[in-house]
Amino acid sequence: MRHTLSVIVENKPGILTRVAGLFARRGYNIESLVVGETENPQVSRMTIVVDGDEKIIEQVTKQLHKLIEVIKISDITQEESVHRELILVRVAADASTRGEIMQICEIFRASIVDLSRNSVMIQATGDQKKIEAMLTTLRPFGIREFARTGRISMVRGSK
Amino acid sequence: MNGAQALLKCLEANGVEMIFGYPGGSVLPIYDALLDSPIRHILVRCEQGAAHAANGYARAAGKPGVCLATSGPGATNLVTGIANAYMDSIPMIAITGQVPTSMVGTDAFQEVDITGITLPITKHNYLVKDPAEIPRVVQEAFHIASTGRPGPVLIDIPKDVLQAQCPCPDADEKPVVDIKGYRPNVKGHPSQIKNAVKLIEAAKRPVLMIGGGIIHAQASAELFELATRANIPVATTLMGIGAFSETHRLSLGLMGMHGTPYANLAISKADLLIGIGVRFGDRATGDVGKFARDAKIVHVDIDPAEIGKNADIDVPIVGDARIVLKEFLKLTPPMEQAEWMDQIAAWKQNRPLKFRTDQLTAQQVIETVGNLTRDKAWVATDVGQHQIWTALFYKFNRPGSFITSAGLGTMGYGLPAANGVQMARPDDMVILFTGDGSIQMQMQELGTARQENLPLKIILFNNHALGMVRQLQHFYCGKRYSGVKMTFNPQFSSLAEAYGIQYYHISSQEAVESTLKEAFAHPGMVMVEVAVDEQEMVYPTVLGGKGLDELIVCD
Ligand SMILES: Cc1ncc(C[n+]2csc(CCOP(=O)(O)OP(=O)(O)O)c2C)c(N)n1
Numbered sequence A: 001m002r003h004t005l006s007v008i009v010e011n012k013p014g015i016l017t018r019v020a021g022l023f024a025r026r027g028y029n030i031e032s033l034v035v036g037e038t039e040n041p042q043v044s045r046m047t048i049v050v051d052g053d054e055k056i057i058e059q060v061t062k063q064l065h066k067l068i069e070v071i072k073i074s075d076i077t078q079e080e081s082v083h084r085e086l087i088l089v090r091v092a093a094d095a096s097t098r099g100e101i102m103q104i105c106e107i108f109r110a111s112i113v114d115l116s117r118n119s120v121m122i123q124a125t126g127d128q129k130k131i132e133a134m135l136t137t138l139r140p141f142g143i144r145e146f147a148r149t150g151r152i153s154m155v156r157g158s159k
Numbered sequence B: 001m002n003g004a005q006a007l008l009k010c011l012e013a014n015g016v017e018m019i020f021g022y023p024g025g026s027v028l029p030i031y032d033a034l035l036d037s038p039i040r041h042i043l044v045r046c047e048q049g050a051a052h053a054a055n056g057y058a059r060a061a062g063k064p065g066v067c068l069a070t071s072g073p074g075a076t077n078l079v080t081g082i083a084n085a086y087m088d089s090i091p092m093i094a095i096t097g098q099v100p101t102s103m104v105g106t107d108a109f110q111e112v113d114i115t116g117i118t119l120p121i122t123k124h125n126y127l128v129k130d131p132a133e134i135p136r137v138v139q140e141a142f143h144i145a146s147t148g149r150p151g152p153v154l155i156d157i158p159k160d161v162l163q164a165q166c167p168c169p170d171a172d173e174k175p176v177v178d179i180k181g182y183r184p185n186v187k188g189h190p191s192q193i194k195n196a197v198k199l200i201e202a203a204k205r206p207v208l209m210i211g212g213g214i215i216h217a218q219a220s221a222e223l224f225e226l227a228t229r230a231n232i233p234v235a236t237t238l239m240g241i242g243a244f245s246e247t248h249r250l251s252l253g254l255m256g257m258h259g260t261p262y263a264n265l266a267i268s269k270a271d272l273l274i275g276i277g278v279r280f281g282d283r284a285t286g287d288v289g290k291f292a293r294d295a296k297i298v299h300v301d302i303d304p305a306e307i308g309k310n311a312d313i314d315v316p317i318v319g320d321a322r323i324v325l326k327e328f329l330k331l332t333p334p335m336e337q338a339e340w341m342d343q344i345a346a347w348k349q350n351r352p353l354k355f356r357t358d359q360l361t362a363q364q365v366i367e368t369v370g371n372l373t374r375d376k377a378w379v380a381t382d383v384g385q386h387q388i389w390t391a392l393f394y395k396f397n398r399p400g401s402f403i404t405s406a407g408l409g410t411m412g413y414g415l416p417a418a419n420g421v422q423m424a425r426p427d428d429m430v431i432l433f434t435g436d437g438s439i440q441m442q443m444q445e446l447g448t449a450r451q452e453n454l455p456l457k458i459i460l461f462n463n464h465a466l467g468m469v470r471q472l473q474h475f476y477c478g479k480r481y482s483g484v485k486m487t488f489n490p491q492f493s494s495l496a497e498a499y500g501i502q503y504y505h506i507s508s509q510e511a512v513e514s515t516l517k518e519a520f521a522h523p524g525m526v527m528v529e530v531a532v533d534e535q536e537m538v539y540p541t542v543l544g545g546k547g548l549d550e551l552i553v554c555d
């Protein structure tokens, strides 16, 4: 099963290498890993999506905890959370298809961020399902390329 | 004051009395500062020797050992020793010089990314970029290396940082360590401790499985009290040897791949296994699927990641072995376990540990050395058959007195480690059991020993072979022996002479005791070469994929 771990780490050089190295070394499967600043400049938040059964996730968590610079790990898989990814997609488009593509963008609340004679670049955010659905809808037009971030997540509710 | 001087001040403030090291360009400032420091520098002959010596020192002194190397090849020579300390959870501080900050990343002369290289084999490591950080980094390094599950910490310092001026660290006011992500839990969970004791009370066939965690936590007295009060026999892993006196009736000795028949049988038949300070490594468990099949398992360890990693656990307890054992003792009643005691005694009687007596063997020599020195000596070993024979036949009775490379199985560990032990315990007897293969991996450290006038007692088993690998080929490769014969060995007598070491030779059973006594009476360093047969095997042995009760014994 796929788990989402929200990991607070000290904002120090090398921490990404330590985490990534740990996954590689112990043979865990990272699906995505996103790291970025938080409201506190001293710490960063890593959102790690990892695939594995309970036993593996337990080991992943414990081994991550052994890294001195890891401060807190929450497995938010079961929690009410907001998950977001960002995608940029370039889709083949000419005068005859552009209108339809723009309609699709509207439905997915995506926006067109660049335009050329035979393609458009679309930007969309959402959870993984929404992004997948949009890609499926766009595929018949011809996807030239896309770039996608991993997931960032936050638990819902007051804190 | 410069960074190097600040570094030494901080080491001093952390109780460092000696450093094992080797100089080079990038650590010139440290070597210069050493001249004015009360810290002693022990010049080794190769940096790997420095790391193993720091390891032996740490184990005998009960505090972190420190080794020092220059950038590049000096640093990479430390790597085996760092990995070895990591696998055996030995507290160690490795300090390396680095090329100047401005040249880092340019493939400068003698530049290696040693923090990158040692990432998976250190508990933590640092690249210091500002001399003002040195006091905090050193303080943290000692804290991390010696608390929780101990381990090596590496500090890499560029040359310009060592040279830069910085304020003198305040000797009385050590920086307070505050690491948000590092708070080892030492107190076991009370309700889990209660559950464990309930299992002890209900058990009919309990066994204690003891590892290096007991030695590090200095919990042998508490272990002894628990075992004797509730009549629980004690089996140990290689790292746990000595934690419980092997001459005691409750001792089962070594368990695992080369464990005693009674230890392995007891574990296989146990209904309760209490593992303390162990990690259920594959050399201890054999095939985990067949391991302690009838037993509920209680696992006490300071490292939460060890619990449930290898074996399925019924009662997990994260904590310091000594603190948890003290809690056990508050709750555990005296127990008879008469039937189980009879069974253990019967196994010891009918399935004894034995070796052939029709010719001279390493086992006989080791057993004799044990009888002569058990109560006073520190014993280091190298890696191979002689190591396991030492583990089986010496019969240790003092916690921490068996100094061996367990997790990494590093040939060449023995001699430099023995040097470290002797440096920490100048007045005690230190014995090294080594093989003709192993000694040749770090033989240069004889020079370090002589330079420091160490009265080491080296017992060298010469079977003209890499005996342990030969044994593997015997069992797994249909006796096709490949690359295991030492067709050339030096004249060890001449080698000893070259180093000014008193040399003895044993080639008959009759000579064993008298020669050993003579050698041990010699006040200086001695080498006793023992001629042994390459065909001798380590028994018992449990082959790959087998359970501990499927052991092969000597006939
Ligand atoms: C650095 C290193 N290289 C290789 C090995 C594999 N190995 C394990 S035991 C052994 C033979 C050791 O020979 P010796 O020291 O003569 O001891 P013996 O087994 O003959 O008693 C070897 C090669 C090892 N453990 N360490």
Ligand SMILES: [Mg+2]
Binding pocket: B384, B435, B436, B437, B461, B462, B463, B464, B465, B466, B467
């Ligand atoms: Mg040999």
